[in-house]
Amino acid sequence: MHMEEKNDYNLMDALEEDESPPGSYKISLRSVTRKEFRIDYWTGSFLMTCLMYLAISGMLLFYYFEQGNPYGSTQQIIDGVYFGRLLLTSHLFMAYAMVIIIYVHMFRNYFVGAYKGRFRWLQWILGVVLFILVYVEAVLGYLLSETYIGVSALHVMELLVEKSVIGRLMPALSNWIIALLIGNASTASTVGHLLALHVAIIGGLILLLAFLHFFLFEKSGPFNLSEKKGEETVKKYYPWYPINLIYTVFTSLIFIAIILIFSAFFMQVLPPAYGALLYGLTPFPDWYIMPVYKLMDLAGYGLTTGGVPLVTFFFISLLFIPFIDRYKSKGALERPMITVFGVFYIIALFIMGLWGYSQPGLTQTRLLTMAMWWGITMVSVFTVYAMRFAKKDLVKNEN
Amino acid sequence: MKINLLLYIIVAIQFVIAIGMWYVAVTAVSNYETIWTVLLSLNLILMSLLFLVYLKHEGVFARE
Numbered sequence: 506m507h508m509e510e511k512n513d514y515n516l517m518d519a520l521e522e523d524e525s526p527p528g529s530y531k532i533s534l535r536s537v538t539r540k541e542f543r544i545d546y547w548t549g550s551f552l553m554t555c556l557m558y559l560a561i562s563g564m565l566l567f568y569y570f571e572q573g574n575p576y577g578s579t580q581q582i583i584d585g586v587y588f589g590r591l592l593l594t595s596h597l598f599m600a601y602a603m604v605i606i607i608y609v610h611m612f613r614n615y616f617v618g619a620y621k622g623r624f625r626w627l628q629w630i631l632g633v634v635l636f637i638l639v640y641v642e643a644v645l646g647y648l649l650s651e652t653y654i655g656v657s658a659l660h661v662m663e664l665l666v667e668k669s670v671i672g673r674l675m676p677a678l679s680n681w682i683i684a685l686l687i688g689n690a691s692t693a694s695t696v697g698h699l700l701a702l703h704v705a706i707i708g709g710l711i712l713l714l715a716f717l718h719f720f721l722f723e724k725s726g727p728f729n730l731s732e733k734k735g736e737e738t739v740k741k742y743y744p745w746y747p748i749n750l751i752y753t754v755f756t757s758l759i760f761i762a763i764i765l766i767f768s769a770f771f772m773q774v775l776p777p778a779y780g781a782l783l784y785g786l787t788p789f790p791d792w793y794i795m796p797v798y799k800l801m802d803l804a805g806y807g808l809t810t811g812g813v814p815l816v817t818f819f820f821i822s823l824l825f826i827p828f829i830d831r832y833k834s835k836g837a838l839e840r841p842m843i844t845v846f847g848v849f850y851i852i853a854l855f856i857m858g859l860w861g862y863s864q865p866g867l868t869q870t871r872l873l874t875m876a877m878w879w880g881i882t883m884v885s886v887f888t889v890y891a892m893r894f895a896k897k898d899l900v901k902n903e904n
Numbered sequence: 905m906k907i908n909l910l911l912y913i914i915v916a917i918q919f920v921i922a923i924g925m926w927y928v929a930v931t932a933v934s935n936y937e938t939i940w941t942v943l944l945s946l947n948l949i950l951m952s953l954l955f956l957v958y959l960k961h962e963g964v965f966a967r968e
Contacts, residue, residue, distance in 0.1 A: 542964050591937045748962060755955035762948035769941035 513623045519724050534745040535723050546727050547756055548610040549719070554757040555603035556715055558764075562596040563704065572700050573693040575651040576778040583775060591765075594773040598764050600643055604793045607636055608854075611823075615847050616837045618830070619728035626827035628721045631714055633824045638711050640793070645703040647791060649696060656779040657788040659695075662686065669813045787865060796854050799861030802868050819850070838893045848885035856881065907961055914954050921947050 569586055571578040582589040611632065614620060620629035644662075648655040663683050666672055672679035685702070688694030743749060777783055790798045801812035822829065832840040837847075856877070925943045928936050959965065 539964060539966075587932075588937060588940075591941055743962075743964065748959070748964060751955050752959060752964065755952045755959065758948045758952035758955070762945040762952070765941050765945045765948070769938045769945070772937070 513626065516624075516627070519624055519721065534749070535726060536742040536744045537727070537749055538740045538742060540740075541727050542752060544756075545613055547753075548606060548613055549722065550753050550756060551606050551760055552603060552610060553715070553719070554760055555599055555606065556711070558599045558761060559596060559603065560708070560712070562592055562599070563708070565592055566596060567704060570649070570700070572696040575649060575692065575696045576775075579650040580775060583773070590772055591768060594768040594771070595765060597773055598768050598771075600646060601793070602760075602764055603639060604643060607639060611636060612847060612851065614728070615826070616844060617728060618832075618835045618837075618840060618843075620827045621830070621835065622725065624721045624725045625728070628718060628725065629827050630824060631718045631721070633820065635711060635714050635718060636823075637820060638707055638714070642703060642707045642711060643791070643793065645699055645707060648699050649703060650775060651692065651696065651779050652776040653779045653781065653783060653786070654776050654788045654790070658790060658794075659686070665813065789862075789865060792858065792862075795861040796857035798865070799857045802864075802866060822846070838889070838896055841889050841893055845885045845889045848889060849881055852881050852885060907957065910957060911954060914950050914957075918947055918950050921950070 566582065569578060569582045569589065579593070582593050584590075586592075614629070614632070620626055644658065648659050663686065666679045666682050671682070686695075686698060688698045777786070789795075797812075797816055800815055826843070830840060830843050832843065834840070837844045921943050925940055925947070928940045928943065933939070
């Protein structure tokens, strides 16, 4: 008998009608089973909430922001605009929440192996691209108010483009990227370029890719880890409207309320303007870039051979995880080396971030760097294999 | 308690809070943003409570 080979990579299948669950359309909003009303299945929904909140509050902020007078108009939003300070603070905190939830969403899907199967590999790749775009968007956002921190960050970005592999091998490309960023280097031109990138280009790309990502999710459905083979149970499906919609609104409202309470009690204070007289203030990047910032000190091999390639390696390895991971089974402990990488990333992110705050800009020796990388490697390998061993032991003794 | 009564009570509290928000907004007392935002968050949480009651009624959170 001729067996049809299973092909997970044919994207034309995405346009075909679903057979199950019943009642779904070509571009469908799926009905869900009761088992799926669990918070770890809804991390993506929180991200959509963030995206919508940021888009709406961003549109309102856009009315008051002037590209020729970035710092002054931001200060005016805080001091002069009715509810302006709340608007600006909640825009900032929602962006912070988005970065945190992106990590939660990504690592959750990484550890359960949700990038395996039909359309899911593409969903993962789109997700990593979205992750990079959100980081770019966040950085662009904090360059906009022209504080001393923002302008320092802009200078660092220019230097990174010029002195890295891009600038050394393709100077024309690096000039073009810098021109994209700063225009003719006057304040109005620079901020105008940054604003266009933040609001229209990167923001638009994020919206577009997020909906594509969501469409593929609706096609493939939530990744079900606990579904056992041969166990056929009658599932009760809840329709998208109204149950699923109401659940989404329910979680989103609580989430927005929490962010608003944070914004109410920790209202944003704008850092000093670029060009103001400052003594003894080191420009710190925001917390979500801190690990990368510290990586540049820590690599000990200089920017072009140390930090930049490491960050590039991090993103490329994440991007190609569906093709790197060839384990047949699902579950974190059944894919030990992949889990080791994940644990390594998490530990490294925290260590680099905290270290960055305690010793910003202090170059570390190569010996210390090596000791730290090997230390983290050891810890992640040992914990994962110890847990794997413990689980095997447990299963053996249960029978 | 009957479910309708519970829903009406929540909406009534929301209405009172909304009047409070309006008052804070028009008088623009000092620190009006903090007070108004806390009231808004309370209102949002009550709104989500409404949905929670509905979802519970539909049996979404019941154990199988």
